[in-house]
Amino acid sequence: MGNEFVNYLNSMNNATSGNINALAESQVINKYYNYIRVDRKLGEFIVKKINANEKSCYILTGHAGDGKTSILIQVLKSLNLLPEGERLKVVDTVSNEFCTLKYVKDMSELSEEKQIKLLKECLEAPQNGMSSILITNTGPLIKSFNILFGEGNDEKIDKIENMLLKQLDENSIEELKVNENRFNLINIARIENLNFARKVIEKICSDELWGKCRDCINECKCPIYFNKKCVSDNKERVIDFVETFYRWLQENDKRITIRQMIAQISFAFTGNINCERISKFDNRLYNNFNYNFANLFFGYKGIQEIYEAKQIKGIELIQEMKIDSVALREDYNIFVKGDFSYLKPDIRIIVESLWNKFSKEVFIGDYCDSKYIDKQNEIRKAIRRFILVFGLSEQENGVSELYNQVYGKVFNMYKSAITEKHTPRKLRAISKMIYEALYIKNIGVPPIDEDTLYLTLARYDGDFQKVFLLLGKAKERNLVVNQVVRNVEIEDTDGGYKLVLQICKEDGIVNEKVNLSLPLLMYFYSIGNGEISTEINPSLSHGVAELNAKLLKVFRFKEKEKQLSLIVNTVSGAKEIKIEFEDNKMFVL
Known part of the structure; x- marks a missing residue:
């Protein structure tokens, strides 16, 4: 009775004690192992x-x-x-x-x-x-x-x-x-493992594994089979969301393993419910909402958090990120105008009907009642989950803008730079952003018709500083951003690049290299736009320290006894001053 493949998927995560196939050595004797391997x-x-x-x-x-x-x-x-x-x-x-x-x-x-x-x-x-x-x-x-x-x-x-x-x-x-x-x-x-998510989702959606579900008398009320159809019909959009989420984790030193990927993806298909339980469901649309892939991937049954789902690492991390709580530009059209055209018809029906039902409850009840306010927040989060996983797939640049809203303003710039070949002009734009951020970091103000990067000893307490000890100087042209082709011989990717900042002396020879991570680019962007972030990120602090050390290694002045160089911020820009000490007196050179 039922589809044994559903039981196999339920055994692939650690949200319950029945995860007998979570380890590869156990899977190998299961008849479904070769189907999704x-x-x-x-x-x-x-x-x-x-x-x-x-x-x-x-x-x-x-x-x-x-x-x-x-x-x-x-x-x-x-x-x-x-x-x-x-x-x-x-x-x-x-x-x-x-x-x-x-x-x-x-x-x-x-x-x-x-x-x-x-x-x-x-x-x-x-x-x-x-x-x-x-x-x-x-x-x-x-x-x-x-x-x-x-x-x-x-x-x-x-x-x-x-x-x-x-x-x-x-x-x-x-x-x-x-x-x-x-x-x-x-x-x-x-080894890059992000492409694994695509392949395992494609294999789980293989029609031959779902034959029993197509012929099942409960097919019309089965949320698991509905998930299979939703993911299959929106496959590229779903895979792009899942890969993007795992990429964000990887870039922020929270890379999850293949076993953890399988656990989250398999749970998102089934929610650990089985065919026997589904046979007792009624035909309400809300079962397809409660147990939808979009909710389960975040560890939710509808608007209720599934406590045991937090044992799955990917779900624990996506809940910590709270990306479904981020107010989107699309919120006004969805929640005020009732425009659900961002979703395809099958998914739109269940989401729109849920919102309409809730709107009637608010109209009849007391809108100021805290229980309605809390429920509205949770329903809005749930609908955003559907938008994140399934929405905006047919709108030009819609998905890219959506990712920038939840992952940061430079996320798509970075993603594009590591997946697509860039023109020299695009790479120079990234180099310029880095130069301007480093200038502000070292001097405290943006450059005014400057192409010199002053490497200074600056305070880190946030107070404005007018005078700096100058340790070295570089030129804007000494910072060159380049794309390095990834080694695809053993990595699970079909291509792509690493983004590298090359530190070159005047002769053009590359003296040092620094890998540009997403947190590092976000840091440069935030400095250039006057934004302040207090979040401590080990990947970021390591990248900043490495860059500073390598810049000084290449461009630091050779020390001269009794002589110092200073940078003074004036109304007309940064001015360099050399001073010398002799016989307990100071001379400006």
């Missing part, structure tokens, strides 16, 4: 190397839930080394007529003695005519390397640690070497 580029990269008879050791590390085990399963299945319905072993060596592969499912779960032994065996596997895949957490990996190769020598241990940590940060696909052992070390936490 998403192959990763890293897995394809390893399979390609093994098929080309390039024997190597692959060490995969990352956070819990990043998909390390799933990649191992992908490699084994692609090489026909894991029969259907068979679980992974803790350690195994498998082979066929084409290749032999040794794998360790998770070295971190084993004793220290076994960790060292298995690391040694996996590193030596290529010398023994086979490939190997070892999965581990970072801490046990570094410790095992130090014990195995450090030999108690601090200098050797430091060298090994620096090599491993540098690779974990840079995540290149070049082989590393310790003694005679060559290996690939890949930090999955550093």
Whole structure:
């Protein structure tokens, strides 16, 4: 009775105790696993190397839930080394007529003695005519390397640690070497995973998984099947919203794992209700409203918060952001004029009818009653959730403007810069914004017909300052914003760029580089527009400190004994003054 695929989706999140398929090693024996499994580029990269008879050791590390085990399963299945319905072993060596592969499912779960032994065996596997895949957490990996190769020598241990940590940060696909052992070390936490959301939503919406729902007598009153139809009919719009939300988290050092993505997306489809429960529903439209994908993705049943849904990390974070509480430009048309044309007909019907019903309640009741005011706020939030997930899809620039309202005024500029090739003119506009912000930050006022960037020792208490100690000088042309093509060989993206600020001296040679994050661009924009933000963001503070240090490294004056340079703010702009001390006297040069 019912669709077993719905039960499978319900088991993919941690909002209840029935999440038996949340882990990849449990999923692998489920018949639906292959239907929604998403192959990763890293897995394809390893399979390609093994098929080309390039024997190597692959060490995969990352956070819990990043998909390390799933990649191992992908490699084994692609090489026909894991029969259907068979679980992974803790350690195994498998082979066929084409290749032999040794794998360790998770070295971190084993004793220290076994960790060292298995690391040694996996590193030596290529010398023994086979490939190997070892999965581990970072801490046990570094410790095992130090014990195995450090030999108690601090200098050797430091060298090994620096090599491993540098690779974990840079995540290149070049082989590393310790003694005679060559290996690939890949930090999955550093791999772009946003494209995973698109693929898993597309797979969940596959028609072959919903055949029983189409033929079900309860199809007309089933909110789960209605979600499937809503998402399928608005697929690009829904995927764009989900990817944008996960991108915002990633840019603000709140990146969530693939396991956490699956938990939130699967919960948004089903709300953890099952077919038996739906059979007892009536035909009211409000079930399709209460259990709609737009509400469930935020952890709400209609206007009521689902307490246990907060156990899902993505839901916890989206509730903390409160983006459904942001007043939108569209609010007036929706809530005053009753214009719901921002939504497609099937979704519009349930949202508009709910608002009309509430409006009648207010008319009959006492509008000043606090319960009506609270309910109105909650209903407005719910309707905004529908606008965020489904709305404005057919309006030119509507979605972009919507994102700027909830994520910040430069969000779409940044998103465009990392996804689309920009003209030199567009990149120069970003460079100019950065220059002007740095000028204000260092001097306290905007530049007046200036192209010189003064690097000063400024106060950070917010008080206006007229005199600054000058540490160095750069020119506007020394700051060049460029797009660097991403490495798509192992990252789950079809392209895109990293936005980089290049710090160049007069000869045009790039002396230093700083990766431009979304918080950093928002910071520059806010300074240029006179906005003050007190929010503490680790990604932002790190980026600002790194930029300041690199600017001073390239442009700081060579110190001259008994001589100082000052910048004085005057009504006609910033003036540079040099002073010198001699015989306890000060001279202006």
